[in-house]
Amino acid sequence: MNGERNFARALWKVYRRGNRPIPFAYQGNLPYDDPAFGRRMLARMLDEQDAAGSRISAERTLQINWLTNKLNLAPESTLFDVTCGAGLYAVPFAMQGLRVTGVDFASISIDYAKEFAAREGVAARCEWHIQDIHKMDFAGREFHAAILLYGQLAVMTEEQAQAVLRKIAASLRAGGKLCLEMLNPDMVDKTNSTWWFTDDRGLWGNAPFLHLGERIWDEAAQTSLERYHILHLETGEMDEILLGDRVYSVDFLTEMLHTAGFSSVHTYPAWDGLPLYDADEWIVYIATM
Ligand SMILES: C[S@@+](CC[C@H](N)C(=O)[O-])C[C@H]1O[C@@H](n2cnc3c(N)ncnc32)[C@H](O)[C@@H]1O
Missing domain, CATH: 3.40.50.150 (Vaccinia Virus protein VP39)
Structure with a gap:
């Protein structure tokens, strides 16, 4: 039951994620220190x-x-x-x-x-x-x-x-x-795109997960933003990662x-x-x- 509630909460969070994160407002790098x-x-x-x-x-x-x-x-x-x-x-x-x-x-x-x-x-x-x-x-x-x-x-x-x-x-x-x-700067992908994949284990977790990714180029900030939602399929818990690359x-x-x-x-x-x-x-x- 808890798992189902987690999934629902996670998917609504993805749905309500907002279009354009503010570069470096709350995160900009992979959580290396976790x-x-x-x-x-x-x-x-x-x-x-x-x-x-x-x-x-x-x-x-x-x-x-x-x-x-x-x-x-x-x-x-x-x-x-x-x-x-x-x-x-x-x-x-x-x-x-x-x-x-x-x-x-x-x-x-x-x-x-x-x-x-x-x-x-x-x-x-x-x-x-x-x-x-x-x-x-x-x-x-x-x-x-x-x-x-x-x-x-x-x-x-x-x-x-x-x-x-x-x-x-x-x-x-x-x-x-x-x-x-x-x-x-000439090699940075400045197009917007989305992708997804699933895996059993890897960088994003040690159990099955769904990775939802999007890339947004912020021209004014000269920054490539990548946002990942990682939905852990055994629990419904979700991680959000926001990367910024100032070009x-x-x-x-x-x-x-x-x-x-x-x-x-x-x-x-x-x-x-x-x-x-x-x-x-x-x-x-x-x-x-
Ligand atoms: C892409 S890895 C490169 C590591 C190493 N320079 C190499 O090329 O093998 C980036 C490293 O930067 C560290 N890092 C990122 N931001 C940092 C910060 N604000 N303070 C200290 N270390 C940081 C991470 O922990 C990670 O080890």
Whole structure:
């Protein structure tokens, strides 16, 4: 009986959902810091056949080599990995002799990063912080370089993004470099669409669910909004996820980097030609203090 009431409530909620969510009004990112979701996402980050939330190890190796060169990294360089996830970049950098500091608010991922570093014998070269990057303060740490990969600067308001860039700038030494990976504005799908699918288990749950998705392009906010309603079919419980991706032109983001204190900015569309499966979707910024 309760289940039926839940289904009815859930479907009416979908029906009354409203046309256009306000970008970042109450949510803008996947719930990485929710332990149950974080655990499922970590499994996908580590899945070499069906990766999500990170890249497969062969691609990461190419990126790490490229970053080592572009960020002038050498043994004993200090690297700040902002939204480090499971340490899949930070730990290999530590294995090259760097000293790394990783910050992420998903405790499950940071736990994995710690184990990974210990397994590789580089725990002493790694410092981990479970923290929201909006609240972090690493000013004066004088890092040689920082990385903010996989577009996470886009899942927040412009004001928040500017504040995060200022915090990163404050953590770097003179001449220090930031690598920022952002979606290429030309590659973002700016059409509205809806879709649905069912599955037995996956990112959205460990039991059968119905995923109802919609994408809305908000021209005024230059933001792609995705809203998912996940109806759990055994209970009638429903989760609502609202994602926002603020799309920045190269000129606009370059200006934001200058405002944050960076003196020069170079851009590398499509990861400078690295053979990553989704390289075309990205622009990499290398900004120097
Ligand atoms: C797409 S994953 C990328 C992880 C890692 N950079 C990689 O490429 O393997 C995004 C990560 O950003 C973290 N994240 C998102 N928003 C955050 C915030 N406000 N504060 C701290 N971490 C955040 C998530 O927990 C997640 O681990």
